Amino acid sequence: xxxxxxxxxxxxxxxGLVFVGPLMLPEYPAALHTFGRYLAFGVxxxxxxxxxxxxxxxxxxxxxLAALRLAAIGNVLYYLFLAxxxxxxxxxxxxxxxxxxxxxxxxxANVLHQQRDGRxxxxxxxxxxxxxxxxxxxxxxxxxxxxxxxxxxxxQRYIVGALLALGAVACWTWYPLKNADWLRSxxxxxPRVWATAQGLAxxxxxxxxxxxxxxxxxxxxxxxxxxxxxxxxxFVGLMLAIGLFASWLGTLCWNAASQRLPTALAGQLIVxxxxxxxxxxxxxxxxxxxxxxxxxxxxxxVGVIAGVRVKPVRx
Numbered sequence: 023x024x025x026x027x028x029x030x031x032x033x034x035x036x037x038g039l040v041f042v043g044p045l046m047l048p049e050y051p052a053a054l055h056t057f058g059r060y061l062a063f064g065v066x067x068x069x070x071x072x073x074x075x076x077x078x079x080x081x082x083x084x085x086x087l088a089a090l091r092l093a094a095i096g097n098v099l100y101y102l103f104l105a106x107x108x109x110x111x112x113x114x115x116x117x118x119x120x121x122x123x124x125x126x127x128x129x130x131a132n133v134l135h136q137q138r139d140g141r142x143x144x145x146x147x148x149x150x151x152x153x154x155x156x157x158x159x160x161x162x163x164x165x166x167x168x169x170x171x172x173x174x175x176x177x178q179r180y181i182v183g184a185l186l187a188l189g190a191v192a193c194w195t196w197y198p199l200k201n202a203d204w205l206r207s208x209x210x211x212x213p214r215v216w217a218t219a220q221g222l223a224x225x226x227x228x229x230x231x232x233x234x235x236x237x238x239x240x241x242x243x244x245x246x247x248x249x250x251x252x253x254x255x256x257f258v259g260l261m262l263a264i265g266l267f268a269s270w271l272g273t274l275c276w277n278a279a280s281q282r283l284p285t286a287l288a289g290q291l292i293v294x295x296x297x298x299x300x301x302x303x304x305x306x307x308x309x310x311x312x313x314x315x316x317x318x319x320x321x322x323x324v325g326v327i328a329g330v331r332v333k334p335v336r337x
Contacts, residue, residue, distance in 0.1 A: 034294025064225025111183025113303025
């Protein structure tokens, strides 16, 4: 149990990195953060693919198309939304919105897969959802007040950032549901090999996206220095770090935690990612969160834990 919790904590600490990458290099467009991250992840997946080459050969054309769809929406489009949201609204609010995913996914599954997975009683889910919304409202109030007090702040940019974070939630609500559908319909396939296949599918997508963005920058006459921007060593290092630690090692630690912990407990420990991301964001700001922000974080954690503890009912 203890080793499982430590593995989950390690995964959360590494996954939190993806929320601060756009803040560490704010002059880089969100598209470069996205394509750079998944280009690094795709390169890391290549040696893994060599070890799983026999299993990968079993995948059909339909399987590879499914992996491509999952990679496009669950990886590239999700992080494009998230990085754009963070650069516009800061780290706190988008992180809190993304932190609702465990319960949002449960609610979506409750609507779409009642017959297969059982039904979550809405009466038990409602208090958890109320706590989550109240927590987000607390953090949003603090961030909005800071904007109001800053005459140079762009309020419209903040609102767009919040909407983009909702787009990221939509992408990553769709992804685990569709991914679970594929895994359940292919019980003879190794989940690790399927993850590697998605990494391989991400590589051509990120290469294409990087090339198109480079071409668009050249055609628009942008002064941004392509292909690696004004801080090439920092950019390459950050992309490799996020690709290695967040995309690969973080998932490896999470899988190790999932093997050691009950599913209900593992679901609750996803909040480590949210807490780590918020801690990193406020560390970059150089000050402690406001008391109301801390209260909002606590409400979110309690709400997510309460939500994932609700058991499905058959029939």
